[in-house]
Structures are given as structure tokens and as C-alpha cells.
Amino acid sequence: MQAFLDTFDIYLLEAVVNGILLGGVLALLALGLNLIFGVIDVTWICYAELVMIGMYGMYYMVQVFGLPYWAAAPIAILLVAALGAALHYIVIAPLLTAPPINQLLATGGVLFILQSFATVAFGIDFRNLGIRLPVLAIGDMHFSYSRLLAFVAALLGMLAIYFFMKRTYTGTAIRAVAQDRQIMSLMGVDTKRIYLITSALGGALAGLAACLLVLQYDVHPFVGLSFGPITFLICVLGGLGNFVGGFIAAFVFAQIISLGGLYSDLEWGYVLAFAFFIVMMFIRPAGLLARRS
Amino acid sequence: MLELRSVDAGYGTFQALFGINLDVRAGEAVGVIGPNGAGKTTLMRVISGLIRPTNGTISMEGRDVVATAAHRIVDLGIAHVPENRRLFPRLTVDDNLKMGAYMPGARAKYAERLEFVFDLFPRMRERRSQVAGTLSGGEQQMCAIGRALMSDPKLLLLDEPSAGLAPVVVQQVFELVKRIRSGGLTVLIVEQNVQQVLKVVDRAYLLEAGTIRASGTSEEMLSTDTIKQAYLGV
Numbered sequence A: 001m002q003a004f005l006d007t008f009d010i011y012l013l014e015a016v017v018n019g020i021l022l023g024g025v026l027a028l029l030a031l032g033l034n035l036i037f038g039v040i041d042v043t044w045i046c047y048a049e050l051v052m053i054g055m056y057g058m059y060y061m062v063q064v065f066g067l068p069y070w071a072a073a074p075i076a077i078l079l080v081a082a083l084g085a086a087l088h089y090i091v092i093a094p095l096l097t098a099p100p101i102n103q104l105l106a107t108g109g110v111l112f113i114l115q116s117f118a119t120v121a122f123g124i125d126f127r128n129l130g131i132r133l134p135v136l137a138i139g140d141m142h143f144s145y146s147r148l149l150a151f152v153a154a155l156l157g158m159l160a161i162y163f164f165m166k167r168t169y170t171g172t173a174i175r176a177v178a179q180d181r182q183i184m185s186l187m188g189v190d191t192k193r194i195y196l197i198t199s200a201l202g203g204a205l206a207g208l209a210a211c212l213l214v215l216q217y218d219v220h221p222f223v224g225l226s227f228g229p230i231t232f233l234i235c236v237l238g239g240l241g242n243f244v245g246g247f248i249a250a251f252v253f254a255q256i257i258s259l260g261g262l263y264s265d266l267e268w269g270y271v272l273a274f275a276f277f278i279v280m281m282f283i284r285p286a287g288l289l290a291r292r293s
Numbered sequence B: 001m002l003e004l005r006s007v008d009a010g011y012g013t014f015q016a017l018f019g020i021n022l023d024v025r026a027g028e029a030v031g032v033i034g035p036n037g038a039g040k041t042t043l044m045r046v047i048s049g050l051i052r053p054t055n056g057t058i059s060m061e062g063r064d065v066v067a068t069a070a071h072r073i074v075d076l077g078i079a080h081v082p083e084n085r086r087l088f089p090r091l092t093v094d095d096n097l098k099m100g101a102y103m104p105g106a107r108a109k110y111a112e113r114l115e116f117v118f119d120l121f122p123r124m125r126e127r128r129s130q131v132a133g134t135l136s137g138g139e140q141q142m143c144a145i146g147r148a149l150m151s152d153p154k155l156l157l158l159d160e161p162s163a164g165l166a167p168v169v170v171q172q173v174f175e176l177v178k179r180i181r182s183g184g185l186t187v188l189i190v191e192q193n194v195q196q197v198l199k200v201v202d203r204a205y206l207l208e209a210g211t212i213r214a215s216g217t218s219e220e221m222l223s224t225d226t227i228k229q230a231y232l233g234v
Helices: A002-040 A047-064 A069-095 A100-122 A145-167 A169-177 A191-213 A224-238 A243-263 A266-283 B040-048 B070-076 B093-100 B104-108 B110-120 B122-126 B137-149 B167-182 B194-200 B218-223 B225-232
Strands: A135-138 A141-144 B002-011 B014-024 B029-033 B055-060 B078-081 B155-159 B186-191 B203-208 B211-217
Touching: A002 A047, A002 A141, A002 A145, A002 A169, A002 A191, A002 A224, A002 A243, A047 A069, A047 A100, A047 A191, A047 A224, A069 A100, A069 A191, A100 A224, A135 A145, A141 A145, A145 A169, A145 A191, A169 A191, A169 B093, A224 A243, A224 A266, A243 A266, B002 B040, B014 B029, B014 B040, B014 B211, B029 B040, B029 B194, B040 B078, B040 B155, B040 B186, B070 B078, B078 B137, B093 B110, B093 B137, B104 B110, B110 B122, B110 B137, B110 B167, B122 B137, B137 B155, B137 B167, B167 B186, B167 B194, B186 B194, B194 B218, B194 B225, B203 B218, B211 B218, B211 B225, B218 B225
Parallel strands: B029 B186, B029 B203, B078 B155, B155 B186
Antiparallel strands: A135 A141, B002 B014, B002 B055, B203 B211
């Protein structure tokens, strides 16, 4: 009996730690999506597909062209940042004053375009970097270095965004646009430029997530479906556009998935997470940290 | 300094201003008075580029305002304190002031301008890390004026600075306008509080139904019968 309890606790602790590690990357994705929604007031339904393109970018640079991981990662981040800016320029900018449903459908269309493009261009095979990072063993608990690295890098990425938003003129302008877009020209701010920068930042975060996820998961054209929906749930639960809410919600969801996976299997973890989301929508429809207005 | 010639402006099919001619000379304080809906706010918005005129010309120190991109008009030396102050409510006082110094020219002078604003409004120094939405009405007006002054403007546009403020605070705001003036700044001020504003400005225009009905020095305006009857209740 005692022996059973000991192992049980270790597995529980392992699952909790793994949940925290997963939460880091989910929080990174949620921050990117929240940034776009909070500032530009559009939802990029295709956000996870940008991650997928970034993962393919990493695969080609590392596996096909033989670049080392550390050289390929910044290029992939820049690539997806450019993709984000292009998405804004080509799809969103002409629809800025269109009804929200049209914007949703347009980015939804981009989702299918990117999935189909990947299918045609890269095929439906599962591909990976062929990099296997070692596993850290603490007692009987095992943590993969790829998850630890992802967690640390995600936190650093979020910290970088935080300081950018707090310290720089451009970052302050991004926060200001989210609060009153009409008077920005009185400050001398070109709102179009701020939107483009914000989109590139959102893309860069997706690119960073791609570099981290490609170490843990195989790439295929539909890999976005593994984190797209959950990212949206996180953002909605945290309150769309609310950075702090999204951060907290990411860790809540990650724990549910990780602990659910411990007691049953991973799919049940997702079922639990989605069920939790539905219940929360009844209790706090405007999100965890809804502003009282 | 500022010249408007036969300016028409409006929103969509609704025309709010009809053939406005208006001048502000360097160092002057000029008031625009008139009833609600006369087009006073539209006049301010058309000068600062928030809306563009459908007709006519606007020039600032000889430079064409209409041909300047809206976000570059600040660079011509025009700073606009909008109606209802329009602070960024969830940014701190510091960040609001920082936004006022966004243009490259103003960034270079940021520290100097911040000292200037804090000397003018010591209260803002105390509140600098407070979120603007939690300031009192008078403090918000100080912050909004401070934000406009951060760009080191030549011409300050004040849209209804006394709106929504308690009578004591209204007094303070007009005192502030006097102090800003004495620093040599040119001011164009829109107000419904006619009695108060005519004490602060050199000249005034009467705007009614989108056209200028009368203009003159403050004394002339005070002695005009229509203004006496309609706005001063004498």
C-alpha cells in the first residue's frame, strides 16, 4: 500500500510539472493571439497554421538544408513574422471595417489555404527534425529536455514582449491603440504601421512556438489542429485580448490536460479541458478576469 | 499662424461646417463660442486632421495642413486636446505623457518636456504611476493638456476643457489656460462656458449652425447684444 502511494505521488508530481511545462508554450500561443485580437480587434482563426508553416520551415532548414537548429530558429521566427505581416497586409487590412463575421471567414479561408498548400507542397507524411534531446531523470521522474527548453524559451519570449510593450514608444503605442484607436493620429501615431508591427509580433510568437514544438511533435499539414482550438479556448477563458487572463488560463488548461492524461489517456485530458471550458462559459462568460464595466 | 479659408467639413452626407474663415496669430489666445451642435468640435477635428475638409484650405505657418497625413500634423506644431479628454484609461499617467511625445522630434526632448509638464502640473508628478482612468476629472484634464504639451507644440487646440468639471475645478482649468498662455503658447479654445472663456482669450468667434456669425475682441463680443442675450443671460 505504502509503495503504491509513493509511486502514485511521483507520477502526480511528474504530471503537474509536465503540465506547467506545457502551459509555457500554450501561454506563448495565447499571448500571440491575444495581441492580435486586443490591438487589431480581429481573430486569426489560422494562427496555429502559421505555427505549422514555421515547423515545416524548421524541418526543411534542419533536415533538408542541414542548418544547425540554433541557426535555423531565428530564420524561422523571422519567416513567420513576415507571414504574419503579409496576412495582415493582404487579408486583414482591406477588411478592417468589415463586419467581424467576414473577418472570421477570411482568416478561416486562410486556414484551409495554408493546410491545402502544405498538403500539396510538403505531402501528408509526418516529418521530424531527427533531433532527440535527452531526458532528465530526477529520482523516478522523467522530464524531457525539449519540454524544459520549450518552457524556458517561451517564458523568455513572453518576457521580451513584456519589456517591449512597457519600455518602448512602439510598445506603448500598441497598448494605447487597443484603448482608443481614433485619436492615435493626434499623438502622431500611424495606426496602420502599428497594426503591421503587431501582426509581425504575433507572427514572431507563432514562429518561436514552432521552433519549440517541432522538437516535441512531428510536422504534418494538420498539426495546427492539435494546438489551434486549445489556444482559442485559452484566450476566450482568459477574456479575449486580456494578456494576464490568457497567461493564467494557459496554465489552468495545461494542468487539466496533463492531470487528465495521468488518470486516463491524453485524449481524455483534452475532453476534460473542453468540458471545463463549457462549464466556465456558463459561470464566467466574459472570461476569468473579466473587467467590470 | 493658423489660417482657415472657406472650409467645409462634415460626416458622410451631413455637412457640419460651411465656408469657415478663421485666423489665429502667433502668441494669441482665440476662443470659439457657440451652442451645442454648432460645429465647434468639428472645427477642432478638421484642424488636427481627425476629419478632412471637403473644401477649402488650412495652413499652419504657411504649410498646407490638408495635404499633410493626419499623423504628421503634430509635427507642424499643432496639438489637440480632444473633447472629453480621451486619455488612455488603462495606461499610467507616465505612459499617457509618453504617447504625447511619440514623434521623433519630441522623443529627443522627452526628459525636458516631462519636467516642463510636471512643473506646470505638480499633481501629475505625484500621480505619475497611477492609471489615468482612476484620476479625478480635473486631474484628467491636466493629464490631457500635459500629454498635448509633451509634443512641444506651437498651437494648442483645447476642446471644451471645462466640460463635466465641478465649478471650482473649472476655475482652476481657466487659470491653467492663462498660465499656459503666459508661456508664449498660442491657444485656440472651444467653449460653451462663454463668460469664463472671454476672460482668458484676446479674440473670439461665434459659431452657429456651422457658420461664423460674429467675431471680435473679447470686449467687443461681450458688448454684442446677441451674445449678451443668448449666452450671458443679461
